[in-house]
Amino acid sequence: MHTTVGIIGGGPAGLLLARLLHNAGVGSVVLERRDRAYVEQRQRAGILEQATVDALREAGAGERLDREGMVHDGIELRFGRRSHRIDFPALTGGRSVMVYAQTEVVKDLIALQLSEGGPLLFGAEVTGIDGADTGSPVVRYLHEGRAETLTCDYVVGCDGFHGVARDAVPASCRTTYERTYPYSWLGVLAEAPPVYDELVYAHSERGFALASMRSPSVSRLYLQVPNGTDPGDWSDARVWDELDARFATDADPGWKLERGPITSKSVLPMRSHVTEPMRHGRVFLAGDAAHIVPPTGAKGLNLAAADVIVLARALAVRQETGSTGLLDSYSDTCLRRVWRAEHFSSFMTTTLHTDPAQSAFETRLQLAQLDRVATSAHAAAELAENYTGLPLPR
Ligand code: RFL
Numbered sequence: 001m002h003t004t005v006g007i008i009g010g011g012p013a014g015l016l017l018a019r020l021l022h023n024a025g026v027g028s029v030v031l032e033r034r035d036r037a038y039v040e041q042r043q044r045a046g047i048l049e050q051a052t053v054d055a056l057r058e059a060g061a062g063e064r065l066d067r068e069g070m071v072h073d074g075i076e077l078r079f080g081r082r083s084h085r086i087d088f089p090a091l092t093g094g095r096s097v098m099v100y101a102q103t104e105v106v107k108d109l110i111a112l113q114l115s116e117g118g119p120l121l122f123g124a125e126v127t128g129i130d131g132a133d134t135g136s137p138v139v140r141y142l143h144e145g146r147a148e149t150l151t152c153d154y155v156v157g158c159d160g161f162h163g164v165a166r167d168a169v170p171a172s173c174r175t176t177y178e179r180t181y182p183y184s185w186l187g188v189l190a191e192a193p194p195v196y197d198e199l200v201y202a203h204s205e206r207g208f209a210l211a212s213m214r215s216p217s218v219s220r221l222y223l224q225v226p227n228g229t230d231p232g233d234w235s236d237a238r239v240w241d242e243l244d245a246r247f248a249t250d251a252d253p254g255w256k257l258e259r260g261p262i263t264s265k266s267v268l269p270m271r272s273h274v275t276e277p278m279r280h281g282r283v284f285l286a287g288d289a290a291h292i293v294p295p296t297g298a299k300g301l302n303l304a305a306a307d308v309i310v311l312a313r314a315l316a317v318r319q320e321t322g323s324t325g326l327l328d329s330y331s332d333t334c335l336r337r338v339w340r341a342e343h344f345s346s347f348m349t350t351t352l353h354t355d356p357a358q359s360a361f362e363t364r365l366q367l368a369q370l371d372r373v374a375t376s377a378h379a380a381a382e383l384a385e386n387y388t389g390l391p392l393p394r
């Protein structure tokens, strides 16, 4: 098989790239290791920046998003048993975010791709890429028990953190920057209406907690837990009691979350990672394949979308005019935005979580920083601008 752009991975990065290329008249094939049901059910992100929403609309995937997505104009921060709201539009000149789950984005993009796009193969596991620095790289993959090859003009690795595309950049040409955090998240999905209209991020003596949502009847909740935690050690009652304790404020002492059946529990490690450059020869990396952020800043999916928006434009210009200028600047263009998001995600993570080795002095510094955000419009605007997302490079 031959195609213009071989896309490894059918997560949000690969699927959105395929749509944007299709709309620009550039051919592609998407190879996804898992089956469709698995990819559509994988619980992950919930927050879309405006630029991500715009790109999904442009890709033709805006209809259900506009019907079911919930526009959020702020978040609440809880710390020191106080609570403070960050008003996004007031602080950013009108920007907001949308709550629409990654599972839904992926379902919408898959349905579109299968009905009117290029080939999207499930159960197609890429094992390697040959000839990255030749004019026609070849992707090797296994599909229905057979070894196959896909010859491409360009290959894009959208295969996430555990993918194989990163290895196409020889070790001597790449630099990795990494930090592993000394805590994880226990994430639960509950059939319980969210009691807040907005997301609540809590710093507490007992550790971090986050209240998010998937719909008016389904809550998504997270608790900071030690690395290596077994979700089986957390009964439903223990999860709810701990959430109530971490969200407690003096403003409303008797307050409790609305409880309901917990339908899934999983533990997620927290990591920051960047691989530079995001390109070797004719192989490009996009999304989690090139960079990971801890989820506290809600940036991972949005960074993945930003990468493929930049790349789709560069590939379209290459096809239309023959110019490779935008492809040549792809890695530098994306890395500027990536490092901004790395900084913000690390800031949110280290400000809101309690490191098990942290001293009382360091806890005081966290509270002083949170108090600053609650009392200075400048500090609040810095948070709001980063959370709602910086403009895409044009
Ligand atoms: P994905 O989604 O990991 O998709 C990669 C795809 O590649 C496939 N694959 C292969 N296919 C073929 N051959 C191979 N050898 C392959 N190896 C892998 C995989 O099966 C998969 O389908 O990467 P992508 O597309 O770059 O998307 C990135 C996002 O998924 C990720 O950044 C976000 O989910 C991060 N994230 C959040 N991001 C946000 O912007 N806002 C949020 O609110 C947010 N919350 C979160 C998050 C991530 C979380 N977890 C699970 C780490 C909350 C959580 C809990």
Ligand code: PHB
Binding pocket: 044, 045, 046, 047, 199, 212, 213, 220, 295, 296, 297, 298
């Ligand atoms: C989510 O809804 O899953 C979510 C929201 C905000 C975050 C992380 C995860 O910062």
